[in-house]
Amino acid sequence: MGMNAPGRGLTPADIELIEFARQIVDANTDGEDGVHTMGAAVRGVDGKMYGGINLYHFTGGPCAELVALGHARASGARELATIVAVGNFGRGPVGPCGRDRQVLFDYHPNIRVILPTAVGVRSVPIKDLMPLAAIWTVEAGTQQFDPATFEEPSEGL
Secondary structure (H helix, E strand, O other): OOOOOOOEOOOHHHHHHHHHHHHHHHHHOOOOOOOOOEEEEEEEOOOOEEEEEOOOOOOOOOOHHHHHHHHHHHOOOOOEEEEEEEEOOOOEEEOOOHHHHHHHHHHOOOOEEEEEEOOEEEEEEHHHHOOOOOOEEOOOEEOOOOHHHHOOOOOOO
């Protein structure tokens, strides 16, 4: 990310996804000290949107992003393009926690994450949020660091 602005500006589809997540949390929140305080939305590469809401629990209940990922999978989506979490009471987009970043990186390495940055809300590739991360897979567990993971895909391949 360096000195340049991280990620890219928001597209109309990104703004629609933020609004979808906002509607989810606004319709389902149960207060500032409640267990449902974050909504999330994920968009499949086909354009369909799937939502989720967090379920706070002292044992580490699922974040809204993980619920949205499960909803997408249960609905048949396999390739996801973009995800966002939005806080209740007008807090707007919120960046994913470390656990969610790792899950996104492992299962959807090409997904973009909408989150606040120093230059406003932007869409950032998950790989930019996981510098020097090691990939984990069901089949092989944690893999050795591979710098090729962070190279931009070649056009036309």
